[in-house]
Amino acid sequence: MDLRNQQLKRIVIKIGSHVLSQGQTLNPKRVQALTRDIVNLKKALGAEVVLVSSGAVMTGRMLVQTNGKPVSVGIKQALAAVGQAKLMEIYSWAFAEHGMNVAQVLLTHDDLECRERYLNAKRTFVTLLKLGMIPIVNENDTVSTEEIRFGDNDRLSAEVAGLVGADTLVLLSDVEGLFTDDPKTNPSAKLISTVEAVGESLLGSFSESKSQHGTGGIRSKILAAKIATELGLGVWILPGHKEDVLCQALVESKRMGTFFLPAKNPLNTKRHWIYHTLKVKGEIVIDAGCEKAILLKGKSLLAQGIVDVRGDFSRQSTVWIRNAEGQFLGKGLCGPSSQELRDVLGLKPEKDKDVEAQKNERGIEVVHRDNLILTAPA
Numbered sequence: 210m211d212l213r214n215q216q217l218k219r220i221v222i223k224i225g226s227h228v229l230s231q232g233q234t235l236n237p238k239r240v241q242a243l244t245r246d247i248v249n250l251k252k253a254l255g256a257e258v259v260l261v262s263s264g265a266v267m268t269g270r271m272l273v274q275t276n277g278k279p280v281s282v283g284i285k286q287a288l289a290a291v292g293q294a295k296l297m298e299i300y301s302w303a304f305a306e307h308g309m310n311v312a313q314v315l316l317t318h319d320d321l322e323c324r325e326r327y328l329n330a331k332r333t334f335v336t337l338l339k340l341g342m343i344p345i346v347n348e349n350d351t352v353s354t355e356e357i358r359f360g361d362n363d364r365l366s367a368e369v370a371g372l373v374g375a376d377t378l379v380l381l382s383d384v385e386g387l388f389t390d391d392p393k394t395n396p397s398a399k400l401i402s403t404v405e406a407v408g409e410s411l412l413g414s415f416s417e418s419k420s421q422h423g424t425g426g427i428r429s430k431i432l433a434a435k436i437a438t439e440l441g442l443g444v445w446i447l448p449g450h451k452e453d454v455l456c457q458a459l460v461e462s463k464r465m466g467t468f469f470l471p472a473k474n475p476l477n478t479k480r481h482w483i484y485h486t487l488k489v490k491g492e493i494v495i496d497a498g499c500e501k502a503i504l505l506k507g508k509s510l511l512a513q514g515i516v517d518v519r520g521d522f523s524r525q526s527t528v529w530i531r532n533a534e535g536q537f538l539g540k541g542l543c544g545p546s547s548q549e550l551r552d553v554l555g556l557k558p559e560k561d562k563d564v565e566a567q568k569n570e571r572g573i574e575v576v577h578r579d580n581l582i583l584t585a586p587a
Contacts, residue, residue: 381449491520
């Protein structure tokens with residue numbers, strides 16, 4: 210079975226700034242061409258489409274007429290505020306030509322890290338799609354700071370694909386796909402048609418590079434592919450500058466770009482949310498007995514197996530889990546706070562509490578096995 214040709218019902222498409230640009234400015238004709246391709250894709254497959262589009266800062270810079278790429282956070286946020294409105298106006302006009310309406314959705318990482326807001330966002334997307342809208346997503350750059358950013362729209366698109374329950378993620382780029390080497394410097398570099406799994410060796414082969422307008426490079430796209438494939442999605446990197454590239458690849462099944470196969474044993478949505486969306490607040494170090502219990506017996510992580518607690522975190526925070534040799538074992542949602550764990554680990558006999566009671570406290574469940582993901586860190 211060719212997973213490239215699976216029946217697609219919901220597709221997330223990420224469009225980078227470089228795909229929309231001509232020189233240093235937004236090119237409305239490119240938006241028109243991409244819009245036409247998306248409309249044709251929807252009609253051919255009967256699929257719902259969510260767009261994740263960059264370009265707000267670039268558009269704002271064009272309107273405000275500043276020179277160069279902004280380095281000040283304040284200037285970038287101001288340009289995003291100006292440019293986002295114009296960008297949505299252009300998209301709205303382009304889709305209206307085909308009788309379709311768009312909806313703007315601006316997100317920060319905080320919106321998806323908070324479980325309640327995550328579920329609220331999911332309901333909004335589902336409702337918009339039922340109404341026949343084209344949701345157009347961007348990071349809310351006007352309020353985002355380093356602490357609450359996704360980092361780049363490649364990662365945002367992967368998170369959104371998981372949020373909306375997409376079948377596939379398409380990353381439209383200014384490159385043909387993933388190559389064995391940089392084709393700009395090595396003419397012998399070959400296009401990688403299919404990637405079976407995104408491992409550490411693949412990630413280590415590519416350094417981060419960034420375009421004049423964008424914030425992501427090829428490594429950020431590989432990371433996005435890792436996030437999405439681990440949820441069971443297929444992921445494409447396609448050349449966004451080619452005419453009708455979406456229909457050619459997803460409808461006509463023409464061989465182009467790079468396709469990442471979905472994981473054979475994907476994470477369920479909650480475990481995926483814990484592992485890929487929640488930010489780490491601390492670390493727990495466990496002994497050999499606890500390591501054996503969680504790795505080989507599928508047990509929950511208990512306080513009695515903990516030898517160290519690192520960092521300060523509140524209840525229901527995410528933590529990395531290490532063994533005594535310092536090796537990362539996985540990530541989990543920790544029930545007690547760091548202080549509560551330290552209190553338990555530091556128990557000494559007290560007059561008002563017998564030894565048996567203290568042993569029971571050391572046996573408390575710290576990370577339930579359903580909230581424990583045992584895998585190497587991304």
